[in-house]
Amino acid sequence: MMRFSLGTRLATTATALGTALGAFATMGTATAAAAVPNGEWAPFTRCPVDAPAMLAADGLARTPQCVVSSSASGSIKLGNTTVTTGRTNLQIGVVQNSDGTSTVVAPAGGALIADSATVPGGLLGLMCPSNVPAVTALCEQLGNSTLNKITATVESAGAPYAFNQTAGIVTGEPIVAIPVRIHLENPLLGSNCYIGTQSKPIVLRPQNLTFPEFGMTFFDGDGTRADDGEMSRINLTGSTQNDSTFAVPGASGCGLGLLGIIDAAVNLKTGLPSAAGKNSLTLNNTQTALAGLNAPGTVAPDAGKRLAQNWHSAVN
Template identity: 80%
Template structure:
């Protein structure tokens, strides 16, 4: 397989990776400051170009690349609750290995940033009514929207794994495993209310439902468009991804000193924990770009260093 075709397959793979994460981000996610970059580098604001795995990539057996994937809309079902998704931005660094495997590096602040959103029905919908006296007492106090509102934020809890670039150019094949947890925030829930944990995360395994449209540009190391540029950027748009194989753990850490009573109420009302096959995500209109050296072997063994230097030269 040629370097360009292998890169195209990898980008398609990452499309599903990003959009799958997008589904959870739609339930809400944290914001973060980003770097501004020139030209064709512009979308890659958080690429971890200085991660050891990328810097060490030689360009022969290991090819370094930057990937960004965004999704504008979709939906996700967790147990009995369905949430409409919002815009997300997933960024990772990828080292494509000669044996066909890939190594993923995440930005220091986590791979995912997305628009925050609220849980439908708020706290009343999440745990009320309840036959637990302490929870019923809380339900009676929810008299205005500020007390009822729940913000849900997706958090990455590890680096993606099981990355299969071949699956990225196919349909109905698992592409990657992505561990996440969801932070539920409301005055009555306290600050440590999560669905999923670092040790027991929700693990998404997205699949393509259709193949994206393909485009490619060439540019100089500083991001300037140029047909004779030493860098390439592949753009994939319009794909839809889905996954119904992930299990969802129960909520934990919820409630201000109520010894798990709110956990129990939330889990009972929302149908958590929820086994694989009872949950689903669908992501629409994804946009994914991958940037890397057009001929990485020509700068071996310093391909990773050259990629990093190019990215830094484009910073405004």
């Protein structure tokens, strides 16, 4: 009876996380070092099991869990520009509270890792032609492929909020609000060129378009699969997410000290700022796994510590 109750609770939680956090996974940051866990722990290379909020989870009022979500492809449209995304990976800890709310805990090195995406057309497509002399001079240099190539990486711009656990089991309801900014990188843009900022981010609110396939396994603390193991893992595969409700602010910080000239050129050509309804995010074939103690109440008040002990026992 304990296992059935936990499985039902985990399934609901994982469905919500799987459908929403695949979108979160599409957002990228710099690559971080990862551990190599064994067995059923294998996908959870960066779960923040040692974070204070995770360790403090007692297993009764607060239950700790690890979540990983990845997607091989997708796309994001901002104003007039559409960029195809590559491999992505999100890893977070989640503390399920007894009042039905959830607290998201990010790894110290950042929750999001993704391949940078190449912007179609490069700088030529992003700001040329232009009737501004300084921009025209730059455009004339862009026959060099190194100067023309531009990459875009979506980064977190604050902690997620407004998480709705039950939205994961239906379609068309926002699951979580995710503040992000997009880093545009090119030698002529400088190192601080962003669409969105920490204070004025793009806020994504992904919705479930299709339901994932569901699977569940049980395993021992060290990752060895076992029907009577103290750990449970939910596997959700094949879901698609979308958000077409977010607004996009203009670019800023671009152009190596040209006092906003490049910002204006980028914004004019790409149609930024862009109001809600003119932008979209689509994520394909999301793969999500959630792991937690099978009966966290039996190890209260040390559920968080037990989860951390188990994860570390599986790491090479």
